Amino acid sequence: MKYLYSVIILLVTFSCSSKKEKLSIQQLKAGDIIFQDVDCGPFCEAINKVTSGVDGKNFSHCAIVASEGDSLFIIEAVGKGVVKTSFDAFFSKETGSGGTLVGRMKPTFSGLAPKASKNAFQYLGKSYDEVFDIENDKYYCSELIYETYKEANNNQEVFKLYPMTYKDPDTNEFFPIWVDYFKELDYKIPEGEAGLNPGGVSKSDYLDIYEINL
Structure with a gap:
């Protein structure tokens, strides 16, 4: 479970759609946000039931493109913490129907x-935030995106926080997978606490969304 990607569940209502043009990996720029539909089993099934990303797609992970000299790579928060990942490793992951999309700041916010x-x-080197607490010094994938862009915007939010829910909308009961997850961590389910997820980030009015040729 500790290798789970960001699996915060919340309901968001932005309107945004992906552009028709596609980007190649070579056209990526520092600060681009990559959204992936990575299979995380029952956790993702629970997430997908209560939220979705741009164009109704499902995303369970997001990361930021970074540069060092002439090299581009990915910085992401995963189970082992916040790490640098090569393009080859990042884009070789098997993805579901949501695939992989790129979020790029609109020209006004570039x-x-x-x-x-x-x-x-x-x-880099910070721990993964297994309990999805926006206040601690640990980070899940979309929390990393939230913090980096908030700091870039003079400590003003770019991506919004919303109350999280871990409940099945059909029953209004907690999903069993979450009950087991937080029980194992000996942590109270953070129902209603502030957070964000990759799907919600992908709907932001700050972003233009592109498909990517892999």
Whole structure:
């Protein structure tokens, strides 16, 4: 379970759609946000039941493109913490029907992207946030994106926080997978606490969304 990608569940209502044009991996820029539909089993099934991303797609992971010299790579928060990942490793993951999309700051906000990318370096080595607490010094994938862009925007939110829910909308009861997960961690289910997930980030009005040729 500790290798679970960001699996925060919340309901968001932004309107945004993906562009028809596609980007190649070579066209990626520092600060681009990559969204992936990575299979995380029952956790993702629970997530998908209560939220979705842009164009109704499902995403369980997101990460930021960073640069160092002439090299581009990924900085992401995964089970082992916040790490640097090569493009080859990141884009070789098997994805579901949501596939992989790119979020790029709209021209009006493009100045935030390189700042956010640079900010991501300070989180390298930080622990993964298994309990999805926005206040602790640990980070899940979309929380990393939230913090890097907030700092780039003079500590003003770019991506919004919303109350999280871990309940099945059909029964209004907690999903059993979450009950077991938090019981194992000996932690109270953070129902209603502030958070965000990859799908919600993908709907942001700050972003243009592109398909990517892999």
